[in-house]
Amino acid sequence: MVRAGSAERARGGRFREVLPADEVLVAGLRSGDEATFVSLLDxxxxxxxxxxxxFVSTDASAEEVVQDTWLAVIRGIDGFRGTASLRTWVYRILVNTAKKRGVKEKRTVPWTSVDPDGGPTVDPSRFRGADEGFPGHWREFPEPWVLDGELRQVVGRALDDLPERQRVVVVLRDVEGRTSEEVCAMLEISPANQRVLLHRGRAAVRACLETYFATSGGTA
Structure with missing residues (x-):
């Protein structure tokens, strides 16, 4: 069994905590084990x-959504059947909770829309192919700029400006490192819809980055 609290290097150099198997986590949650719950929170x-x-308009609202999600997880863990991973099950609760909160703050477009949001597209040759490392991600990215605080702000603003559905998919795929299968399961959307949302979201972010590099002397 993998010890909770250990870590592995994830895509992009980030460290991601390695948790025990789902059956161990579920048993801990059902028994009210505080250490299990804290490890998942962390x-x-x-x-x-x-x-x-x-999905929501403020950081405070997002934090409240997460709090409500964890309460729902604790109350509903006995109903977990294992047809999806524990993470996917938790994130589905999160998405549904966030959608309900978002409806109170603004009107939302149905996630099942086949032609989501429109927007620019990017030449597919700019992304890595299926036989390359990290398929679907940018073929080139100026590594010296990655940790630059100003660049992070540019990316953050670009993400904030995306339509809701594109933003959520891009965050899950490119920030959190989730697979397309995980994103489809979490958001309950089709693979085709996920691909379109991701492609258009990436295109918009790429356009912002190219403008930034063109005016700052870098290259994209």
Missing amino acids: AWSGSMIRLARG
Whole structure:
């Protein structure tokens, strides 16, 4: 069994906590084990807040959505059947909770729309192919700029400007490192819809980055 609290290097150099198997986590939650709950809070709450923020208008609302989600998880864990991973089940609760909160704050477009949001597209050759490392991600990115605080602000503003559905998919895929299968399961959307949302969202972010690099002397 993998010890809770250990970590592995994830895509992009980030470290991601390695949790025990789902059956161990579920048993811990059902028995009221505080250590299990705390390990999940530490491992997932940050990404849950980022995801919730895609549906609601403020950071405070996103934090409340995550709190409500964890309460729903605790109350509903006995109903977990294991047909999806525990993470996917939790994130589905999060998405549904965030959507309900978002409806109170603004009108939302149905997630099942086949032609989501429109927007620019990017030449597919700019992304890595299926036989390359990290398929679907940018083929080139100026590594010296990655940790630059100003660049992070540019990317953050670009994400904030995306339509809600594009923003959520891009955050899950490119910030959280989720697979397309995980995103489809979490958001309950089709693979085709996920691809369109991701492509258009990436295109808009790429356009912002190209403008930034063109005016700052970097290259994209």
